[in-house]
Amino acid sequence: MAASAFGQCSLLPRTVSLNPQQSHRQLYSLSFHRQTVNSSLPALSFTQSIGFGSAIERHCVDQNGSDLFKTDAVRQLNGSVISAKGHRFAIVVARFNDLITKKLLEGALETFKNYSVREEDIDVVWVPGCFEIGVTAQLLGKSQKYHAILCIGAVIRGDTSHYDAVVNAATSGVLSAGLNSGTPCIFGVLTCDTLEQAFNRVGGKAGNKGSETALTAIEMASLFEHHLKPSE
Numbered sequence: 001m002a003a004s005a006f007g008q009c010s011l012l013p014r015t016v017s018l019n020p021q022q023s024h025r026q027l028y029s030l031s032f033h034r035q036t037v038n039s040s041l042p043a044l045s046f047t048q049s050i051g052f053g054s055a056i057e058r059h060c061v062d063q064n065g066s067d068l069f070k071t072d073a074v075r076q077l078n079g080s081v082i083s084a085k086g087h088r089f090a091i092v093v094a095r096f097n098d099l100i101t102k103k104l105l106e107g108a109l110e111t112f113k114n115y116s117v118r119e120e121d122i123d124v125v126w127v128p129g130c131f132e133i134g135v136t137a138q139l140l141g142k143s144q145k146y147h148a149i150l151c152i153g154a155v156i157r158g159d160t161s162h163y164d165a166v167v168n169a170a171t172s173g174v175l176s177a178g179l180n181s182g183t184p185c186i187f188g189v190l191t192c193d194t195l196e197q198a199f200n201r202v203g204g205k206a207g208n209k210g211s212e213t214a215l216t217a218i219e220m221a222s223l224f225e226h227h228l229k230p231s232e
């Protein structure tokens with residue numbers, strides 16, 4: 001539930017008689033109340049669109065992003081993960097901890113292959129460590145040659161605060177690269193307390209995070225290409 005200065009805010013179904021054109025919609029009235037709400041209810045978030053009339057339509061999603069209802073009027077933009085054929089990707093990989101990063105790279109390449117990305121549409125760029133990923137991804141993103149950049153690395157905690165410095169640099173570097181270049185830059189950097197945690201994430205108990213982030217790259221490439229590309 002969204003909290004407000006007035007207490008809890010909730011959407012309550014309003015009993016209205018719908019005409020046939022409205023039958024696919026539900027109207028909600030907005031009410032504020034202070035009493036404790038049943039915590040077993042799904043939390044709602046909503047966006048509000050005000051049309052030409054005075055009616056306010058609300059599109060509700062639960063905590064997991066699932067639709068509680070859909071209306072024909074709300075445009076939903078999704079990236080497709082059916083096939084990535086024709087999309088070009090760069091993978092920036094840190095050599096530091098390469099026992100781990102090579103396996104992340106393998107996972108990513110396997111996923112790209114499974115989703116029909118052609119080998120000639122993938123460039124792999126090696127950098128010394130995670131600290132160097134951001135600047136490299138930004139340059140690749142700005143080149144406009146790729147639909148998405150996948151950033152792969154592994155930071156494993158040592159004795160000093162060096163870990164935090166490298167993690168922060170990698171995280172903000174990848175974020176800035178995406179924001180500054182307009183090309184989706186995907187965060188495939190493991191941040192682990194132990195080598196065991198890292199091995200579990202490159203094909204062990206916790207799957208292969210390289211494969212997972214490749215799928216994110218495919219989805220974002222499709223979303224940008226089909227829906228969000230700036231008009232020329």
Ligand SMILES: Nc1c(NC[C@H](O)[C@H](O)[C@H](O)CO)[nH]c(=O)[nH]c1=O
Nearest residue numbers: 094096128129130131153154155156
């Ligand atoms: N400790 C880790 C590093 N450190 C190296 C830095 O990323 C960087 O290459 C160096 O400071 C020169 O600028 N890199 C990782 O990828 N993982 C680590 O655990």
Ligand SMILES: CC(=O)[C@@H](O)COP(=O)(O)O
Nearest residue numbers: 156157158159160162163
């Ligand atoms: C990123 C790290 O924590 C590691 O490579 C550095 O180890 P240390 O903190 O022991 O110098």
